[in-house]
Amino acid sequence: MMRFSLCSLWNRRFVAALTILAIGLSVALILGVERLRDSARDSFANSASGIDMIVAPRGNSVQILMATVFGVGGTGTGMTWDSFEWMEDRPEVAWAVPIQMGDNHRGYPVIGTDAAYFEHFRHSGGQSLSLAAGTFFTGDGADAAVVGAEVAARFDYAPGGVIVNAHGSGEVSFDLHDEAPFTISGVLAPTGTAVDQMVFVTLEGFDTLHAQEDAPLIDPLDPAAKPADGHDEHEAHDDHEDHGEHEGTEAGHYHEPDRINAVYIGLIDRTNVLGLQRAVNERRSDALSAVLPAVALAELWGITGTAERAMRLMAWAVALAGMIGMVVMLSATLDTRRREFAILRSVGATPTRIFALIVTEAAVLTAAGLILGFVLLTLATFVTDPILSAHFGLRLGLNVFGARELATLLAIFCAGLIASLIPAIRVYRMTLADGLSVRL
């Protein structure tokens, strides 16, 4: 029976190949959408791992998460250094890392932070950041920069290179900070997270960059705050020296900026997270939001869920089109095959057998489509993986089937069989009615 079906399909190999292609494409699309979604979720979850809480100026938690962890968009105006110190001194806080944002390097977000970032940041299930080359921020090198793996690979950066950043977060910017170049001290090893597309500079370096611009923004009418030539005239720098003296080096913060954009916090005991969140939200002197990454991620999935559903719906619509294509192909050939069926009946084939022949053909087509779809997906993954990971930090990986994918494939196979019942039932009726008469 199987061989018979194969011969019959081979006789119509061109249309059969097209049908298999249509089914294959839809299978690849369905599995691809699922994998992309899973890998996007994994990638996001990996980026935010190890951080118990993100504190930022009051705002939407998803926006804060996107801005701080993924470098997409921005947060509110800023929070004071006092607030940072207040958090750092809380008994339940194990560590706190200040974050400054708002600049970009050739389209990649620039993060101002301190050495503690590299110590505490965790990704992909608890791995800490490691260097591919060079060192993290060392000593008091204020112009040190550590670049993510993708940034380094794209622009061919190595320790010792000099880079210049731009203001704002857009890809194209004319407002270059040429006056404040950074020297690359280290290149991070790839992580598969947003960190790969970031450039890290010291807090001091980040402030230096803004020294000349911030002054007029603070008070354009104040003649004392005119654009200055030196950094020493900037207030932030004075603060830094004051604080630096009495706070000392115990926390490892050599520079204390005026305002920062966010703080990453790790807790000694995670069960205290809600208490700290309440304390942060209630702080009077600064309007702050305490964001729990896991909660914010769940919120994010709530938002993107609609788009995901739409994509999945599209993929299944394509699958449906593939199935209809198969039914059309099987049905369209029925009239020309009537003679064939009459001959088969004359040599003893029962209508049931002819019915089974059609279903077998559909099964072969669908199975071939499934295999083709999987091959297409693997090829596509192979080709697009470098591109996706470079631009979006997504890694599809050449993983084997999960149980859910297997269930999806099985569902498509069953759908194919069910769809084939339409032409098969027609054939059954036709062969009964035609009998042995060969009508042409």
Added chain:
Amino acid sequence: MTALSIQNLAYRWPRAEHDTLQIEKLSLETGESVFLYGPSGCGKSTLLSAIAGVIDIPKGVLHVNEQDLSSLHGGARDRFRVDHIGLIFQVFNLIPWLSALENVLLPCTYSQRRRERAGGKSVETAKRLLDELGLSTPALASKKANELSVGQQQRIAAARALIGRPDLILADEPTSALDETAKAAFVDLLTRECAAAGSALLFVSHDRSLEHHFDRSIDFQDLNRSALP
């Protein structure tokens, strides 16, 4: 033993005004070859359909190999057909995407009786049949059916009808697409092979020039009273 016996068969197509068939008596002994002639449209094909068990006829009027076909239903009738009857149509007898040899072997794939009667190796029997029908070239046997000439196709159809020595072979104008010489040669071959296989042959045609190849000939218009004006 009679290969075919018909008594008082009347058949009317659904929604037709007259009976298409009204046959008082027709019988074929085992191994007998009968030439049935008559103009087209007089019900010859309907008669063949009735004998092959494709149309439903009343019980007890038609027996093939002493089995009442109308008492069998569905699959049983299909199995009985392939077990006992070989069929040759006018044209387009073969499955186009199977080779000549595979076409000949089709009845053996569906019928155990035919397979057993074809001898231990049905492939060998099929080759021998093709050989006897003048299709001895090995290249021919493996060719796809739609690459063969009409004459060759008809001979392959004959081989398929003959394989496994069925009790009755029904041939429905199998020579209508052949030229004069091929016609005579085909009928000659067919009657000889039927005799060798011990199968009764009911050969339907409008071409009376073939009459002399057969044991007996019947005018369909005499046989079928409904065809009388």
